[in-house]
Amino acid sequence: MKLFKNFISYYGPYKALFFADMFCALILSAIDLVFPLIVRYLLNDVYVLQDGNKIIKYVIYVGIALLIMYIVRYFCQYFITSWGHIMGAKMEANMRKDIFDNLQKQSFSYYDEASTGKLMSRIVTDLFDISELAHHGPEDVFISILKIVGSFVILAGINLKITFILLLFTLVMLYFSYFYNKKMRNVFVENKEKIAGVNAQIQDSLEGIRVVKSFANEEIENAKFTKGNNEYLKTKEDSYFIMGRFFSGNTFFQGLLYLSVILAGGIFISDGSLKVTDLVIYILYINTFLNPIDKLVNFTEQFQRGLSGFQRFVEVITTKPEITDREDAVELVNPKGEIAFNNVSFSYNNSSDILSNIDIKIQSGKNIALVGPSGGGKTTFSSLIPRFYEVNDGCITIDGIDIRDIKLKSLRKSIGIVQQDVYLFAGSIRENILYGRPGALENEIIDAAKKANIHEFIIGLKHGYGTYTGERGVKLSGGQKQRISIARVFLKNPSILILDEATSALDNENEQFIQKSLEELMKNRTTLVIAHRLSTIKNADEIVVLTDEGINQRGTHDELIEKDGVYSYLYNMQFK
Known part of the structure; x- marks a missing residue:
């Protein structure tokens, strides 16, 4: 019921359109139900008349009535087909917005576990x-119920037995449908899970196509x-068998139903309790009765696909983001950029601590370098400041x-990040x-560049600034992309700057060129530099050595070289 209520809620903004659609469906059903009655009237009351002029007169009246009915039916069918689909498309757009909005709110930890391809499949x-x-759904069910009930009442009036x-x-058919519906629902859920997996694998392979080709591993993919x-x-085959x-x-x-009506009709005609014309009308109404049953039967596949899809949709939009604003959260106004870690510990998904009992204070405007062996928690350290992850x-x-x-938005607007x-x-x-900084003027963009x-x-x-970069900037070199990302941070003008291995993937010439840009960017900002190339952080105000045991050393380059500890070892290893 909760799932059903969630689904119904999306009709809310389109109530008028929905009820207009249902009204047109009502008119459509009524016209389809009236037609066999008109045929019965012609067979039993008009065509038996002896006067040819009267027959023509009544036939003309009936013809005009039928013409009006079918003109009305045309407009009703047009409304249902066009505006009914538009309503569905608008609801789909609202759902897509809801799922995208919720995905935007999720923290890094959500995407650490989620597959982009599978999320795309859900969207x-x-x-x-x-x-x-x-x-x-509502339209087919409404029309079908009206036709089934209406034709059933009329059929009962013709012959109750x-x-x-x-x-x-009909009851046997309903039980049969219910039994197989349950089976179909399970297999359609499995279908969606499998196709999501296929989509994820395709996306992964295409995004890594350069790696695939460089290793000549097309056969593996x-x-x-x-x-x-x-x-x-295999799941599709199972679903089609069911x-x-x-x-x-x-x-x-349905065949047995026709057979039983013909046999019973013959018996009742033989004993005079049923007219031949009424049996003809009865068979006509069986078509009217069975067509909506056929529609409901066909609808069950669509219903199970839609329902299983909606279940998966609800799973995403009901996932609460791990990191949200507190009720009394405040704006960060004109921050100076003083950062302090007070006894901070952090681990991913309850594994062993990456950071444990970290205590450090970074003065405003200072340039602090984070160094240490891989796995020491340097990137994790920097990711905790903008609350990409929550401290334990x-x-x-x-x-x-x-x-x-x-407030998250205020916090992250105050922090600029340049990544490797x-x-x-x-x-x-x-x-x-x-x-x-969306909304910046052209001269501000040029100044940042x-x-x-x-x-x-x-x-x-x-095409100058209008040049298309390609997907993930594929048309530009590594150095060009890095400088554009630096221009992006210049335009943002944050108080706190995080440089996460910003030059490690570049050649020496590009590194020196970009280092000048970074030095300009670091002026008058609190800067946290993560670097493996220790030559780039010699002039840092302070160097912090992080290992898997926490903060191992702190000091300037010269001080740490003299101490002959982890930093000295890493520095000597690098330059030897």
Whole structure:
């Protein structure tokens, strides 16, 4: 019922459209039910008249009435087909917005576990099935019930005994449908899980196509795809076997129903309790009675697809984000950038601590370097400051305020991050720089590009700032992408700057060039630099050595070299 109420809630903004659609469905059903009655009237009351003029007169009246009815039916059918589908499409758009909004709220830990391909399957494939159900579901059920009940009442009026036989077969068909519906629901859920897996594998393979080709591992990717594709095919085969038994079983029962009506009708005609014309009308009404049953039978497949899709949709939108604003959260106004870790511990998914009892204070405007062996928690340390992950114990403060008491948007607007793995969106260079501060003026974009030493390169391109970067910036070199990402942070103008291995993937020439941009960017900001190339952090105000046991050493470059500890060892290893 909760699932049903959630589904119904999406009809809320379109009540008028929904009821108009149902009204048109009512008119449509009434016209279809009246037609056999008109035929019965012609057979029993008009065609038996001896006067030819009267027959023509009544036939003309009936013809005009039928013409009006079918004109009305045309407009009702048009409304149902067009505006009914539009209503479903609008509901689908609302659901897509809800699922996208909720995905945007999720923390990094959610995406550490989730597959992008599977999420895409829920947004695209599942929502299409839900949209079809949203439109056709109420309308098909409403029309079918009206026709079944209406024709049943009329059939009972023609001959109650045959109608009783009809009822018995209908009840058997309903039980048969209910039994196979349960089976179909389970197999359709499995279908969606398997196709989501296939989508995820395709996305993974295509995004890593350069790695695939560089290792000549196309056969491995084909094998992985074939495995997932065959598993999906197997669930499809299972679903079609069940559907085959379901539809053929219903067709068999319909055949038995016709057989029983013909046999019973013959018996009742022989004893004079049924007219031949009434049997003809009865058979006509059986068609009217069975057509909506057929529609309901066909609808069950759509219903199960839509329902299983909606279940998966609800799973996503009801997932609460781990990191949210507290009720009394405040804006971070003109931050100075003083950062303090107070007895902070953190682990991923309740595993052993990555950081344990970290106590450190970073003065405003200082340049602090984080170094240490891989796995020491350097990137995790920096990821906790913008609350990409939540600390397990202790607290982190900025200007003396617990970051959990600061509104997330305000906190993250105060922090700029330049990463080793630069992500550029598929769009123009201008759009990618503008991402740092949407709404910035053109001269501000150009100024940011100049500070990042990328302006001259951009204006040398055929389309300048309007140049398309390609997916993930594939049309640009590593150094060019890095400088665009630096321009993005210049435009953002944050108080706190995090440089996470910002130059480690570049060659020496590009590294030196970009280092100048970074030095300009670091001026008058609290800066946290994560670096493996220790030559780049010699001039840091303080170097903090992080190991899996916590903060191992602190001091300037010269001080740490003299202490002959972990830093000295790493430095000597690197330059030897």
